[in-house]
Amino acid sequence: MSVSLLDLQHRTDEIVPQKPPVDPATLRHKQFLERPDWRRIPAYADVDEGQFLDHHWQSKRTITRPEKLLEALQGLVSDDFISDATKGFAIAPMSVRVTPYLLSLIDWSQPYADPLRIQFIPLASRFLPDHPKLGLDSLGERADAPVPGLTHRYADKALFLPLDTCPVYCRFCTRSYAVGVDTEEVEKTHFKVDEARWRRAFQYIASRPELEDVVVSGGDAYNLRAEQLLSIGETLLAMGNIRRIRLATKGPAVMPQKILTDDAWFDAVTRIVELGRKLHKEVALHTHFNHPNEITGITRDAMHKLLEHGITVRNQSVLIRGVNDDPETMRLLVKRLGHVNVHPYYVYVHDLVKGAEDLRTTVQAALDIEKQVRGSTAGFNTPTFVVDAPGGGGKRDAHSFEHYDRGTGISVYQAPSVKPGQQYLYFDPIDRLPAEGRSRWADPREHAVMIDEALRASR
Numbered sequence: 001m002s003v004s005l006l007d008l009q010h011r012t013d014e015i016v017p018q019k020p021p022v023d024p025a026t027l028r029h030k031q032f033l034e035r036p037d038w039r040r041i042p043a044y045a046d047v048d049e050g051q052f053l054d055h056h057w058q059s060k061r062t063i064t065r066p067e068k069l070l071e072a073l074q075g076l077v078s079d080d081f082i083s084d085a086t087k088g089f090a091i092a093p094m095s096v097r098v099t100p101y102l103l104s105l106i107d108w109s110q111p112y113a114d115p116l117r118i119q120f121i122p123l124a125s126r127f128l129p130d131h132p133k134l135g136l137d138s139l140g141e142r143a144d145a146p147v148p149g150l151t152h153r154y155a156d157k158a159l160f161l162p163l164d165t166c167p168v169y170c171r172f173c174t175r176s177y178a179v180g181v182d183t184e185e186v187e188k189t190h191f192k193v194d195e196a197r198w199r200r201a202f203q204y205i206a207s208r209p210e211l212e213d214v215v216v217s218g219g220d221a222y223n224l225r226a227e228q229l230l231s232i233g234e235t236l237l238a239m240g241n242i243r244r245i246r247l248a249t250k251g252p253a254v255m256p257q258k259i260l261t262d263d264a265w266f267d268a269v270t271r272i273v274e275l276g277r278k279l280h281k282e283v284a285l286h287t288h289f290n291h292p293n294e295i296t297g298i299t300r301d302a303m304h305k306l307l308e309h310g311i312t313v314r315n316q317s318v319l320i321r322g323v324n325d326d327p328e329t330m331r332l333l334v335k336r337l338g339h340v341n342v343h344p345y346y347v348y349v350h351d352l353v354k355g356a357e358d359l360r361t362t363v364q365a366a367l368d369i370e371k372q373v374r375g376s377t378a379g380f381n382t383p384t385f386v387v388d389a390p391g392g393g394g395k396r397d398a399h400s401f402e403h404y405d406r407g408t409g410i411s412v413y414q415a416p417s418v419k420p421g422q423q424y425l426y427f428d429p430i431d432r433l434p435a436e437g438r439s440r441w442a443d444p445r446e447h448a449v450m451i452d453e454a455l456r457a458s459r
């Protein structure tokens with residue numbers, strides 16, 4: 001005899017509760033902002049909902065000059081904040097680029113603490129000196145590039161950078177060597193949309209039978225025109241060796257409107273996914289949310305549309321000090337991503353990036369947070385915490401160090417499937433070390449000694 005679900009519900013009085021009752025109001029991952037209140041920002045006071053929800057308007061009004069940004073913030077923040085940010089922009093290695101949507105998500109009554117402000121607007125007062133072991137392109141992407149803009153580090157996968165622009169520029173960008181326009185601080189290697197360069201990259205990919213997986217990153221796939229995206233997708237899917245493609249874009253986190261209103265672009269993504277499906281190849285979207293506040297009702301609608309079209313979306317976050325480096329926030333982010341059908345894939349320990357030392361935290365912080373996150377939701381929605389080994393070792397599980405000295409902040413990793421026999425070092429930010437570690441780093445003669453100690457201890 002079968003029991004209907006309804007019968008079971010009627011008999012809840014017979015259930016002996018093992019757990020205390022849960023007040024639905026405490027399930028915060030389901031309670032996100034439906035619409036940001038953009039009209040609070042004087043520059044957008046007259047903007048109606050139709051405009052705000054249109055990706056054309058968002059793109060057209062995207063701010064790309066510090067003066068323009070600071071102008072838009074007049075009256076919202078204190079003069080001290082404006083002058084702090086003005087000085088911050090002057091010393092920052094990344095150019096500024098922010099969407100109105102993103103600005104409308106920032107709590108301007110608390111601009112110093114706001115998790116989105118921290119990611120996009122540098123403040124001189126928060127700057128910390130770079131770690132002495134930091135170099136531009138700390139991941140060695142250029143060293144593993146057989147063709148400019150194509151990194152072939154792992155055996156079966158490659159990273160293709162078709163262009164060098166993004167819908168926004170993040171302060172912590174690992175590719176600050178290439179992405180964005182030149183700033184006063186950095187002269188960059190440019191990856192312009194260049195069909196001849198793309199052809200060389202495709203020829204290389206087709207010539208390597210072991211390559212099965214291509215990450216199309218950037219820059220950002222959001223900034224490719226529909227026909228460019230389609231041509232990249234069709235070319236790669238036509239290669240017999242290619243089994244998987246990922247289109248990487250920050251877009252859903254900073255301008256979800258595009259998925260809902262840019263029909264040509266959305267159509268290109270859908271066609272690539274469907275072509276892949278016909279050929280029994282996987283095409284997925286990889287995106288980049290870092291804080292639960294980045295998920296709104298507009299995001300949910302965009303993610304629903306992707307799900308309805310059968311498009312898998314995975315997320316890669318960066319562990320950022322003051323943004324998501326506590327277990328509560330990370331758990332909320334992970335659960336909220338799952339709620340809108342995005343799979344949390346990775347959380348990266350922050351790379352050694354120029355001008356972003358105040359954003360980094362320690363490997364220990366990653367281990368502590370991981371412990372609190374695992375078990376809070378489905379295993380397939382639980383991100384792996386990784387260190388992208390400086391110098392080109394690739395991503396390693398943060399727990400898998402050969403040695404970790406919490407005093408000097410040096411961890412040692414190996415990558416036997418990527419570069420056998422090599423050792424890779426990651427360095428925690430110095431201001432987070434105990435006093436003894438800080439004073440050793442203050443003495444340049446100690447640097448080689450500390451590194452030597454770590455390498456010896458790991459053997």
Ligand SMILES: *Cc1c(COP(=O)(O)O)cnc(C)c1O
Nearest residue numbers: 151152153154157158159215395
């Ligand atoms: C991250 C990355 C990939 C993809 O790695 P997964 O671990 O499969 O996500 C490929 N190539 C390079 C150079 C990368 O940095």
Ligand code: SF4
Nearest residue numbers: 166169170173219250
């Ligand atoms: S969107 Fe990605 S590639 Fe572009 S600036 Fe941000 S982190 Fe860098």
